[in-house]
Amino acid sequence: MFRKIRHIIEKEFKQIFRNKTMVGLIFGMPVLQLFILSYAADFEVKNINIFIQDNDKSPTSTELIQKISSSDYFDIKDVDTYKNGLSLVEKNKADVILSIPQDFGKKINTGNKTTIAITLDAINGSKAGVTQNYLQNIILQFSKEKLNEKIKIDVIPGIDLINRNWYNPTLDYKVFMVPGILVLLITMISLFLSSMNIVREKEVGTIEQLNVTPIKKGEFIIGKLLPFVVLGIAEFTIGLLIATLWFHTPIEGSLLLLYIFTIVYLTLILGMGMFISTFTDTQQQAMFIAWFFSVIFILMSGLFTPIESMPDWAQIVSDFNPIKYYVDVMRLVMLKGSSFANVSYQFIIIVIYSIVLNALAVLNYRKTSG
Amino acid sequence: MNKVIEVENLTRAYGDFKAVDNISFDVKKGEIFGFLGANGAGKTTAMKMLTGILEPTSGKGKVAGFDIKTQRNQLKYKIGYMSQKFSLYEDLTLKENVKFYGGIYGLDNKTIVERTNLMIERLGLENIEDTLISEIPLGWKQKIAFSVATIHQPEIVFLDEPTSGVDPITRRQFWDLIYQATEEGITVFVTTHYMDEAEYCDRISMMVQGRIEAMGTLEELLTKHNAKDMNEVFLKLAR
Amino acid sequence: MNTFLAFIRKEFKHIFRDKRTLIILFGMPIVQVLLFGFAITTEIKDGKMAILDLAKNTESQQYINKITSSGYFILEENLQNYSQIEESFKKGTIKIALVIPPTFAKDLGTSKSSAVQVIADASDPNMANMLTGYLSGLTNSFALEKSLINKIPINIESKMLYNPENKSVFMFVPGVMTIILMLVSAMMTSITVAKEKEIGTMEILLVSPLKPGVIIIGKVIPYLALSLFNAFTILTLGFLVFGMPMEGSRILLFLEILLFIISSLSLGILISTISKTQQTAMMISLMGLMLPTILLSGFIFPVESMPEILQIISNVIPAKWFIIIIKSIMLKGVGIGVLWKETLILLVTSLFFIVMSIKKFKIRLE
Numbered sequence: 001m002f003r004k005i006r007h008i009i010e011k012e013f014k015q016i017f018r019n020k021t022m023v024g025l026i027f028g029m030p031v032l033q034l035f036i037l038s039y040a041a042d043f044e045v046k047n048i049n050i051f052i053q054d055n056d057k058s059p060t061s062t063e064l065i066q067k068i069s070s071s072d073y074f075d076i077k078d079v080d081t082y083k084n085g086l087s088l089v090e091k092n093k094a095d096v097i098l099s100i101p102q103d104f105g106k107k108i109n110t111g112n113k114t115t116i117a118i119t120l121d122a123i124n125g126s127k128a129g130v131t132q133n134y135l136q137n138i139i140l141q142f143s144k145e146k147l148n149e150k151i152k153i154d155v156i157p158g159i160d161l162i163n164r165n166w167y168n169p170t171l172d173y174k175v176f177m178v179p180g181i182l183v184l185l186i187t188m189i190s191l192f193l194s195s196m197n198i199v200r201e202k203e204v205g206t207i208e209q210l211n212v213t214p215i216k217k218g219e220f221i222i223g224k225l226l227p228f229v230v231l232g233i234a235e236f237t238i239g240l241l242i243a244t245l246w247f248h249t250p251i252e253g254s255l256l257l258l259y260i261f262t263i264v265y266l267t268l269i270l271g272m273g274m275f276i277s278t279f280t281d282t283q284q285q286a287m288f289i290a291w292f293f294s295v296i297f298i299l300m301s302g303l304f305t306p307i308e309s310m311p312d313w314a315q316i317v318s319d320f321n322p323i324k325y326y327v328d329v330m331r332l333v334m335l336k337g338s339s340f341a342n343v344s345y346q347f348i349i350i351v352i353y354s355i356v357l358n359a360l361a362v363l364n365y366r367k368t369s370g
Numbered sequence: 371m372n373k374v375i376e377v378e379n380l381t382r383a384y385g386d387f388k389a390v391d392n393i394s395f396d397v398k399k400g401e402i403f404g405f406l407g408a409n410g411a412g413k414t415t416a417m418k419m420l421t422g423i424l425e426p427t428s429g430k431g432k433v434a435g436f437d438i439k440t441q442r443n444q445l446k447y448k449i450g451y452m453s454q455k456f457s458l459y460e461d462l463t464l465k466e467n468v469k470f471y472g473g474i475y476g477l478d479n480k481t482i483v484e485r486t487n488l489m490i491e492r493l494g495l496e497n498i499e500d501t502l503i504s505e506i507p508l509g510w511k512q513k514i515a516f517s518v519a520t521i522h523q524p525e526i527v528f529l530d531e532p533t534s535g536v537d538p539i540t541r542r543q544f545w546d547l548i549y550q551a552t553e554e555g556i557t558v559f560v561t562t563h564y565m566d567e568a569e570y571c572d573r574i575s576m577m578v579q580g581r582i583e584a585m586g587t588l589e590e591l592l593t594k595h596n597a598k599d600m601n602e603v604f605l606k607l608a609r
Numbered sequence: 610m611n612t613f614l615a616f617i618r619k620e621f622k623h624i625f626r627d628k629r630t631l632i633i634l635f636g637m638p639i640v641q642v643l644l645f646g647f648a649i650t651t652e653i654k655d656g657k658m659a660i661l662d663l664a665k666n667t668e669s670q671q672y673i674n675k676i677t678s679s680g681y682f683i684l685e686e687n688l689q690n691y692s693q694i695e696e697s698f699k700k701g702t703i704k705i706a707l708v709i710p711p712t713f714a715k716d717l718g719t720s721k722s723s724a725v726q727v728i729a730d731a732s733d734p735n736m737a738n739m740l741t742g743y744l745s746g747l748t749n750s751f752a753l754e755k756s757l758i759n760k761i762p763i764n765i766e767s768k769m770l771y772n773p774e775n776k777s778v779f780m781f782v783p784g785v786m787t788i789i790l791m792l793v794s795a796m797m798t799s800i801t802v803a804k805e806k807e808i809g810t811m812e813i814l815l816v817s818p819l820k821p822g823v824i825i826i827g828k829v830i831p832y833l834a835l836s837l838f839n840a841f842t843i844l845t846l847g848f849l850v851f852g853m854p855m856e857g858s859r860i861l862l863f864l865e866i867l868l869f870i871i872s873s874l875s876l877g878i879l880i881s882t883i884s885k886t887q888q889t890a891m892m893i894s895l896m897g898l899m900l901p902t903i904l905l906s907g908f909i910f911p912v913e914s915m916p917e918i919l920q921i922i923s924n925v926i927p928a929k930w931f932i933i934i935i936k937s938i939m940l941k942g943v944g945i946g947v948l949w950k951e952t953l954i955l956l957v958t959s960l961f962f963i964v965m966s967i968k969k970f971k972i973r974l975e
Contacts, residue, residue, distance in 0.1 A: 007473025011462065018461045018502075021884065025892045033900055039916050040904045040923075043651075043735035046914040089770060091947050092933065095913075108763070115764040122769035123940050125777050126651035127911050132767055133742055140749070143763045162724050163741055165731035166698065173734050184900065192895055196888055209457035209519075212421045212528075214446035215474045280629070284800050287891050288633045291792060294899070295641065299649060304909050305777075306736060308655045308683075308704075314648030328701055335732040338699040 004215055008223025012197075016227065026193070030185040030235055034178070034242055041177040041304070045130040046072075051079040051094045058105030064142055068098075073134050082119075089121045096120045096131050108146055167335045178247045179330040180303040182239040186262075187269055187323055188294055190232050194273025195290040197224055198365065199280050217362050225270050225358075232266040233259070252337030258330070261343070264350050265326045271357035272322075278364040297323045325350055372399040374526050374557045375420065380429035382415050389415040391580035392429065397526075397559060397573075400552055404571030405561040406600070408608065411577040413561040417528055420559070421451050434525045447475065450519040450527035450556075458515055460504035464495065467503060468518055475522035482521075489517045492550075509540035516547055526557040533562065545570050565600040574600070576607055583607045616827040623801075624831050638789045638839045642846045645785050650777040651909070653739045659686040659694065659703045664713035672709065675751050681743040698730050705729045705740045771854075771940040782847040783935045784908035786840060787928045790866070791873050791902055793836045796894040798829055798877030803890035806881070821970060829874050836870045856942025862935065865948075868955050869931040875962035876927075882969040902928045930954050 017023055050068070054061050069076050079085045079097065088094035099117040107114040118135055122128040168175050201207040210220070240258075243249040251258070273290065280286040299305070300314070301323040307315060318324055325346040332338035340347070375397035382390040390412045397403045407413050418424035420433055422442035431438040434448035458467045465486060472482040490499050493513055498506060506514070512532060520527050529548075533541045541564075548558050548570070560571070568574050568588055575585040584591055584607060588600070597603045625631060658676075662669050677684045685703050688694065697703045708726040727744055729737035772779050802825070847853035855862075877894065884890040904910060905919065906928035912920055923929050930951040937943045945952065 003478075004474050004476060007470055010473070011459070011466070011470040014466055015459065015461050019886070019889070021889050022892060025889065025896065029892075029896045033896075036919065036922065037900055037904045040919050041910055042914055043910065044738075044914055045911060048913075086770075090937075090941050090943050092937065113764060115766050117766045117768065119768045119770055122772035123936050124780055124907075124911060125772060126780075128769060128772075129652070136765055139763055139765055146763075162726045163745075164726065164728045165734075165737055165741075166728055168731035168734060168737075171731055171734040171738060176732055176734055181900075188896055188899065192892065196891065200888070204460070205453060206457055206459060208423075208453040209451065209471075210474075211423045212446060212449065212451040213471070213474050214443055214476070216443070282627070282630075283887050283891070284797075284804070285627070285630050285633070287796070287800065287895065288630060288637075291796070291895060291899075292633060292637050292641075295788065296644065298899075298903070299645060304903075305649050305651050306653050308657065309650050309652050310648045314644070317644070317648070331732050332699065332701050336699050336701075336730075338701070342699045342701075 005219050005223040005226075008215075008220065009226050012224060012227040016231070026189060026231065027235070027238070030189060031238060031242065033185060034181055034239055035246070037181055038174050038178045038247060041181065042173040043126070043130075044171075044173060045127050045134075048074050048131050048134075049077070049093065049095045050074045051077050051085050051088055051097050053079050053082055053085055053097060053099045055102045056100050056104040060105030060108055060146075061100045064100070064139070067138055067142055068135070071134065071138060073131075085119070089119070092121075094121070095127070096135070098135065174247050175249050175335065176331070177303075178243045178249045179334050180301075180327050182236070182243060183323060183327050183330055184298055184301075184303070185239065186232055186235050186266075187297070187326070189235060190228055190266055190269045191273045191290050191294055192287065193231075194225070194228055194270040195276040195280075195286045196273075196283050197228075198274060198277035199283050199286045203282055217365050221274055221358065221362050221365060224274065225267065228270050228273075229263060229266045232270075233262065236262050249334060251334050253333035253339070257340055257343075258333055261326070261329050261333070261347065261350070264347070264354055265322065268322055268350055268354035268357060271354055271361050274361035275357055275364060278361055278366075297321050300324070301327050303327055322350065322353060373397065374399050374401075375403075375431070375433050375559065377420070377431040378429055380416070380419060380431050381427050382412075382419060382424065383427045388580050390419070390426075393577075393580075393582045394429075395575055395582060395585060397557060399525075399557055400555055401572045402548065402552055402558045402560065402570065404568055404574040405559065405577065406565065406568055406574055406604070407561075407563065407577035408604075409563055412580040413577055414530055416577070417530055417559070417561060421449060421528055422446060447522070448525045450522065450524040452515050452519040452527070452529045452532055458503045458511060458518065461502060463500050463502055464490075464506070464514060465499050467514070468521060471518050472521045477522060485521055489521070493517065509536055509543075512536055512540065512544060513547060516544065516551075520551055520556060523554075524556065526559060527551065529558065529560040531561055531563065533564065533567065541567075565604050568600040576604065578607050613823055613827060616824070617830050620828055620831045624835070634793065634835060635839070635842070638785075638843050639846065641789065642782065642785050642843050643850065645781050646778045646846070646851050649781055651780070652777060653736060653743075654681050655683050656681055656705055656736065656740045656743075657685040657703045658682045658740075659688050659697050659706045660684060661688040661691065661694065661706065661708045663711045664709050666713070669709045669713050672713075672748075672751055676707070676744065676747055679743070679747055681740070681747075694728060703730070704733070704736055705744070707744070776851075778847075778851045779853065779936075779940060780908070782843065782851060782853055783932050783939070784903075784906070786843045786847075786935070787869075787906065787908065787931055788899075788902055789839055789843065790836050790870055791898060791928060793839055794832055794870050794873030795877035795880065795898060796891070797832050797835075798874050799880035799884070799890040799894045800887055801828060801832075802878060802881035803884050803887045807886050822967070825878060825966075825970075829878070832874060832877075833870055836873075837866070840866045840870075853939060855939055857938035858944060861945060862938050865931070865934050865938065865952065865955075868952065868959065869927065869934075872927050872955055872959035872962065875959050875966060879962045879966045879969070882966050901926060905929065906932055908932060924954075925958075927955055927958050 052065055054065065065076065068074055079088065082097065082099060085094060085097035089097065097119040101114055104114050116139060118132060120128040120131055165171055201210065244251060276286050276289050280289065300318045300321055307318055307324065310318065329343045329346050332343055373396045378394050380390060380393050381388060393416065405413050405416070415424065419426045420431060420438060422438055422445050426439065433445055436445040436448065438445065462470065468486045468489065469482055472485065490496060503511060516532065533544055536544065552558055573585070573587055574591060575582050577583070584603065586594070591600070591603050592598070595603045595606050597606065660673060662673065676682050686697060694706045697706070706728040708728070710724055713723050725748065727741055729741050731737040848855065880893050881890050884893060905923040905926050912923050912929065915923065934948050934951050937948055
């Protein structure tokens, strides 16, 4: 039995490495994308184009503008009227307009209330929200200072928030994104290659020849699966090297645990690909289905948007998303040093999921038709 | 008399349509058995049932002594098959293809090497043994595919339209290969829709719309239907 | 002309014969738009929190109530000691921990400040940042309620233009539409053309009296129709289900969509001319296009915040320009007077892809 599997494995490897373009794509594309895209996935909002309509032009308003400009988040420009400001927003030149009223300085100095208007381009809702937050904090800080100047008390009594950021004190996005993007790349490569695999033999007709040979379904699937597990592990290792050497992503937890989890996860994804491959007739169909699921898995994995904010039914849907578990575990183990006991829940789910999908693939691969 | 194939009342139905309708026949060891008929007469369906990849609706059959319904896996070690669709991997070399198919029949490496060398020598393929199949001309590919289908020295080899789309000279050479195989004791079961190829077969069965309408040697069929060649026989039966 | 029509008819038949692909082609956009429209939001709420309350008095209870009733936090655990914090972080059950000091009530109302500790799981920096921000806002307003000084002199009046309720769906409908159009157009064409090459039917077509250019156009037209249909479905769902506005000109929107589809189709053809097998074509169009389109187009992450070099790279991604265009037309209602630059870029990239394909195609034939 083992000998037969070995021959399938050998054949699959030969076929993979024969097509030089494919080898280039399989290894080159993920590496390139890991390098580039890890820099792209950053929620921090910078270079905000703010247009300030200063109707006051007093020392106080100038002071506020200086405060805004010293925050590094904003590119400040002036605009004369609100209407002109709006047309700049329309042309995508301005992200936000800040309007300071005429008697701003006077009112503050006489202890009266005044109002600043912020107008944001809210098409990108999260960016608008963050911008609003930045400005509110700056203005609140400014008010406090002004207040302190007037009532001559050093501190407003209250609650000080002492803020600690564990596991990533500098809030470096890349530390967070690199493991996640690595997961996506490995998932996509494995899923696409495996879902095309069996259906390709169907399309070119070699499957008919294989069907009359004494090879068993299970042997066939295992023989096809293993080369891709090896490939996936190779990709993972390269990715991990880039993550640690280039991006300085820490690996706090056990490397062994990471590899064990990766292997199980790969069998899951490959099982899914094989399953897709068994019920489709053409590579085109297989690719479509693989694409459909990978987009859903990627966007609902919690990598780019928080799962906690989804409605309940969507959170239940995301419980069936294998990427979610793998991203979770990669982060827990790499960044927080979680132990096997900490991630045993995710582990069990992945194992069961993998067994189910591979069983489906084996059952659904029919050597006998009708 | 040694029967390699025994078939009794074999039927395969798709709903009301009977692709193979109650056929019975025997094939003797070492025979070349021709399975003739027009496209869509049910030849391929019958062959799929005999090779254990399609379940019969009713009837029974034994191939190489194994039941086609219950002993499929043992059966598969004893048969070779060459499909209508081209069955070698285009992106592997000749040698790699042979090694792969030999391997999944459970041959050990030494045997594979011996038989590969024998085959290369016999077909005179010394200079293309490491060439990708995609770069080899079609006529040669068919011969290689046949040799690959018999690499595990099966008792019987099934050939599904092996010569379709091949020029007459290559067809002739291909039949030489088939004769060579029978000399080694391999039984050959071949489907074709070239009526003139019937003369190469020891015995012929003629399928029309799922049923076997005639069976016997070439002479028997010609005398019985008072025809001068198989084409005439076919036209008479198909009418 | 008749032969050309016959050819297009053949292509349509190919597509419509394959019922499964057809179902996926039409069903996929609907499922994805609905799923993402309802489920995905960049907004952060329901942050899972653990609280270690060392004060355990009325004020700390009020403080906790204020936090948990805000909607931003869910109280996941009440901790007993400090060491439990790390345990919970390692299991991944909480995102943020709050430690209220034993002196909490006593300090309030005096001139001394109470020090409340917030520990965020910064392995997700965005989450950590936002949650800490919310908490500091809530804490400030709690302190102001408790202290008597309530004279912050500056009011802030915010106005969210174009999207007053700040719905993420206004981002996701254009984004999902872009991804789907890109897929159907680029991937499908690259695969069908590569398939004809692989199984050898391309040669048969090439020896037919039809010109190569005509063959390609014939192959592409059905996918153009499919893509337009998908765009229509997605937009209809956007209007009816998610209340997307349509401020600008419908004709302009249609033309821009057409332009983007053409640029994707020509990209698909370019991919097919450089790949020998379907597999290669798929790997290029799927692996090569999917993540870059999602990440570099401004679909989720704002392009302006990326490092300079990535901002430059993102310029070659047609999806980026298309997303700007549809958002501007639908949400802002601007016209071609504002969008001529983006439109021109799409036009130029399409032309570039087409010219490159023709060049590559000719080289192959010689």
